[in-house]
Amino acid sequence: MSGPMKMRATLAAGYTDVRVLMTHPMTTAQSNQPLHFIQSVTVKQNGRTVVEAQISQAVSRNPVFTFRLKGGAKGDKIEVSWLDNKGESNKIEASVA
Amino acid sequence: MRVLTFALALAAPLVLAEPSARHVEEIHVRDFHTKGIVKREAVAQDGILRICTITNDRPPAALAQVLEADQLKTIPFPAGSLMGDWKRGENIAQSGRGMTWTDPAGTPNGGSCYNCHQLAAKEISFGTLGPTLLAFGKKRGSGADVQKYVYGKIYNAKAYNACSQMPRLGWSGTLTEQQIRDLVAYLLDPASPVNQ
Amino acid sequence: MRLLVSLVCALPLAAFAQDAKKEIEKYQQMLGEGSPAELWEVQGEELWKKPQGPKKASLERCDLGLGPGKVAGAYARLPRYFKDTDKVQDLESRLVTCMTELQGRSPKEATQRVFGNADRPAEMEYLVAYIVGQSRGHKMAVPNSHPKERAAYELGKKVFFYRAGTWDFSCASCHGETDKRIRMQDLPVLSEREGAQKAYTTWPAYRVSNSQLKTMQWRINDCYRQMRYPEPEFASEATIALTHFMAVTANGAPYRGPGTKR
Numbered sequence: 001m002s003g004p005m006k007m008r009a010t011l012a013a014g015y016t017d018v019r020v021l022m023t024h025p026m027t028t029a030q031s032n033q034p035l036h037f038i039q040s041v042t043v044k045q046n047g048r049t050v051v052e053a054q055i056s057q058a059v060s061r062n063p064v065f066t067f068r069l070k071g072g073a074k075g076d077k078i079e080v081s082w083l084d085n086k087g088e089s090n091k092i093e094a095s096v097a
Numbered sequence: 098m099r100v101l102t103f104a105l106a107l108a109a110p111l112v113l114a115e116p117s118a119r120h121v122e123e124i125h126v127r128d129f130h131t132k133g134i135v136k137r138e139a140v141a142q143d144g145i146l147r148i149c150t151i152t153n154d155r156p157p158a159a160l161a162q163v164l165e166a167d168q169l170k171t172i173p174f175p176a177g178s179l180m181g182d183w184k185r186g187e188n189i190a191q192s193g194r195g196m197t198w199t200d201p202a203g204t205p206n207g208g209s210c211y212n213c214h215q216l217a218a219k220e221i222s223f224g225t226l227g228p229t230l231l232a233f234g235k236k237r238g239s240g241a242d243v244q245k246y247v248y249g250k251i252y253n254a255k256a257y258n259a260c261s262q263m264p265r266l267g268w269s270g271t272l273t274e275q276q277i278r279d280l281v282a283y284l285l286d287p288a289s290p291v292n293q
Numbered sequence: 294m295r296l297l298v299s300l301v302c303a304l305p306l307a308a309f310a311q312d313a314k315k316e317i318e319k320y321q322q323m324l325g326e327g328s329p330a331e332l333w334e335v336q337g338e339e340l341w342k343k344p345q346g347p348k349k350a351s352l353e354r355c356d357l358g359l360g361p362g363k364v365a366g367a368y369a370r371l372p373r374y375f376k377d378t379d380k381v382q383d384l385e386s387r388l389v390t391c392m393t394e395l396q397g398r399s400p401k402e403a404t405q406r407v408f409g410n411a412d413r414p415a416e417m418e419y420l421v422a423y424i425v426g427q428s429r430g431h432k433m434a435v436p437n438s439h440p441k442e443r444a445a446y447e448l449g450k451k452v453f454f455y456r457a458g459t460w461d462f463s464c465a466s467c468h469g470e471t472d473k474r475i476r477m478q479d480l481p482v483l484s485e486r487e488g489a490q491k492a493y494t495t496w497p498a499y500r501v502s503n504s505q506l507k508t509m510q511w512r513i514n515d516c517y518r519q520m521r522y523p524e525p526e527f528a529s530e531a532t533i534a535l536t537h538f539m540a541v542t543a544n545g546a547p548y549r550g551p552g553t554k555r
Contacts, residue, residue: 004335008327019327025412061411061504062329116444121451128529135523139459146456150463153454196459196521212475221313224475226467255461264460264521271459 005092009078016072016096018043020065020080028057037085038063044079045069055082072096118151133198149260161259168256171268172249179244179281186283187290189276190216196271206271208251208280213263216283217290227263234285235292247281313477320555328553330422330499333414333506337423340416346396355391357384357424368428369548372537374439381445383536385510386528388420407527408511411504418506421497421551428548433494435540442537445530449538452531453484458522464535466520478555489542495552502555509536 003023010017027036038059043051050069065080074096081091116124122142129140145164148156156164192207194200210216213226216233237243250257252267266272272280283289341352341364357367358375372383378390385407392403409415437446456463467475468483481488497508507515513532517525525532 004332006331006335021327021329021332023329023332060501062332064327064329066327115447116451118451121448121455124448124531125452125455125457128526128531129517129523130526132524135459135521137523139521139523140457142455142457146461150454150456154456197518198524199518222477224473226470226473226475226480262462262466264462269459 005080005090007078007080007092007094009076009094009096011072011074011096014071016045016069016076016078018065018067018069018078018080020067020092022063022065022082022090024062024082024084026057026059026061026063030057035085038082039085041065041080041082043067043069044077044081045072046077047079118147122147134196134200134202135198145255145259152260154260154262156259164259165256168253168259168265168268169249172252172256173274174245174248175274175278179248179278180239180285181275181278181280181282183279183282183286183289183291185276186279186281187217189272189280190283191220196269205276208266208272208276209264210280218293219290230284230291232292234287234289237285239285239287243285244281247284248277251277251280317477321553328499328551329504330506330551330553331426333419333422333499334426334551335423337419337421337426340419341423346392346398348395348397350395350397352388352391352395352420354395355388357387364424364427366428366431368425368550369431369433370435372445372533372540373436374441379441381439381441381533381537383509383528383533384421384424385417385508386533388417388424389528404527408508408514409505414506418497418508421508422506425497425548425550429550431548433490433540433544433546433548435537435544437537437541445534445537446541448530449534449536450484452535453538458517458520460521462520462522464516483539484542486542486545489539490546493539493543494546494549495554497550498552498554500554506551507554 005023006021008019022038024038025036026038027033029035035057037057038055041051041053041055042049043053051067055063069078076096077093078096079091079093081089083089125140126137129137131137142150145168148160148164189208190210193209193212195204195206200206210230211220211223213224215223215225215229215231218231233247234243246257250263251272253265254261254263255265264271267274267277284291286292344351354361356362356375356377357364358370358373359367368384371387372381374381375387375390377394382390389400389403392398393400406415407417409418436442453464456466463469465484467473467480468488471482471488473480481492483489483492496512497506499506510527510532513535514525514527517523
């Protein structure tokens with residue numbers, strides 16, 4: 001578990017707008033330090049996996065991810081979790097506003 | 098006498114609210130400290146900067162002429178040609194290195210020219226704080242007079258415009274004689290990208 | 294074929310530069326809609342509530358000008374005069390006062406590491422992000438009536454136009470004329486209402502290129518570094534006066550921070 005995550009999920013016309021902020025150093029092969037970066041991000045809508053993203057070192061420190069999910073309704077449970085190359089993980093849950 | 102007292106009474110609050118130029122300088126000397134290669138003394142003003150500050154960079158014409166003549170005396174114009182190598186000059190114009198408290202002593206400084214000026218047409222990342230220098234040599238030729246003007250301007254811009262915002266790059270020890278020569282070539286050499 | 298290629302490559306530079314400006318604006322809009330700065334606010338709130346120092350106290354009784362513990366809208370009214378210290382203070386110096394008075398920490402310890410880095414942000418940066426975030430949307434209403442506030446304003450104005458340093462710069466050298474830029478960075482006129490409102494309401498800010506939350510004291514510090522000046526003391530009278538001058542000039546605009554910058 002590392003620094004905090006923050007998420008906002010809001011209903012728009014025909015889709016759900018999701019914004020996630022993640023704290024992560026995303027240390028790449030360009031630095032002298034050991035590699036430490038998020039490898040996968042999973043998004044679940046009401047318990048069902050809707051996005052599985054493979055992330056690479058090209059993503060910068062403290063990533064900001066924005067998704068659009070088709071459809072959705074107010075009160076839907078959105079869960080976003082990440083797993084990094086060291087086996088560390090974090091997740092956050094929010095209801096669609 | 099009554100009128101004078103009245104006028105003074107009106108002026109007093111205004112005068113008291115505004116700190117004096119000397120007080121402002123004292124506060125700077127007190128509140129800044131030496132770091133890296135930049136000494137605390139750098140925050141004290143020399144005569145010309147004191148005058149420029151007090152006159153909002155617009156000193157009366159007669160005074161400006163005296164100040165400019167003074168500054169001109171500080172320029173050691175080298176003997177012979179003032180044109181160096183424009184290829185080196187381009188690197189110097191692009192480089193913003195040097196003279197800050199995070200710069201190590203002894204590393205070659207840049208002129209930071211592109212921070213404020215447009216120079217070569219192909220470079221779109223240029224500032225607009227100073228006038229454009231596009232096709233500078235093409236417009237003015239590269240004779241001895243023009244070379245001298247460009248060299249002098251880079252060494253001490255205040256010799257030509259008393260309260261210029263342009264740093265005194267030679268006088269401050271930022272650029273060497275050779276570096277300024279190379280910049281002269283960058284501006285005036287017909288082969289330079291500035292004149293394409 | 295070669296002719297076609299050269300025609301295609303000869304894009305008018307003016308159009309190219311204009312496209313660059315549009316892309317920069319689009320990027321800035323994106324940054325405004327979801328920023329890592331919010332993560333600093335979350336951690337700042339935790340630090341605000343954390344008991345620390347010999348007195349094992351949190352900062353929750355800290356008076357930022359609206360009364361002990363009142364945080365909402367406080368930043369939009371700073372810098373200001375404080376009776377207990379008998380001086381005009383900005384947010385950062387006021388936080389140091391609260392750390393020493395409420396928590397019993399030494400001034401040396403509290404100011405030991407005020408600027409952090411990407412690997413280890415400073416406590417001050419988290420706290421600043423939290424406090425300024427609580428003024429989001431509040432109208433700037435920095436007081437300028439107490440004699441010491443007026444004196445700070447006048448001194449700040451003089452500091453803004455004071456020419457010195459190895460390169461003869463004042464703040465006005467770069468921030469004194471409208472529609473100027475340094476390289477590709479637009480320069481707001483900070484001594485006038487429009488420019489001050491535009492700039493002051495989006496600092497402190499998260500700097501994407503550094504991955505760090507940068508405070509106002511840092512912003513002033515780094516300006517002086519680039520101006521080829523020696524270093525200003527943290528929370529010195531000169532820097533607080535300068536901040537007060539710019540903040541008062543920005544009055545009336547809604548505070549939008551913390552911002553997100555390149």
